[in-house]
Amino acid sequence: MSEMQRNSRDTDSHNQSVSTNGPYPMDPEESSLPDHYMTDSKRLKSSTHLKQQLKWVIFPSDRWIKHWDTMVLILLLIVAILTPYQIGVSAGYYLAKYLGWMLVNLVIDFIFFIDTILYFFRAYRR
Secondary structure (H helix, E strand, O other): OOHHHHHHHHHHHHHHOEOOOOOOEOOOOOOOOOHHHOOHHHHHHHHHHHHHHHHHOEOOOOHHHHHHHHHHHHHHHHHHHHHHHHHHHOOOHHHHHOHHHHHHHHHHHHHHHHHHHHHHHEOOOO
């Protein structure tokens, strides 16, 4: 069988699965065609599925994550100033004497822990 006859046979078998209305398949739900061949309902279903998959992703453009990052930056500056003073200058006196300083440090450490967990869900730009 020549190559031309083989190509003609392959084209005929392909045309059997395509409707007479153009390049759209007979059953769009069972096809694996590119997006530009999908019907609107199929595209909508895939869009809803994509939204469900992305509900756990934190995007850099989200307003609340920008506020969160600003708060973490301020806390880092506070820790960078207070920790050397609490350990070096006061020799840990304020940490041992006043429970308030210990609670402030624990709350800040907990916020840093939550920030670390959030970074597992953040998207990034290439």
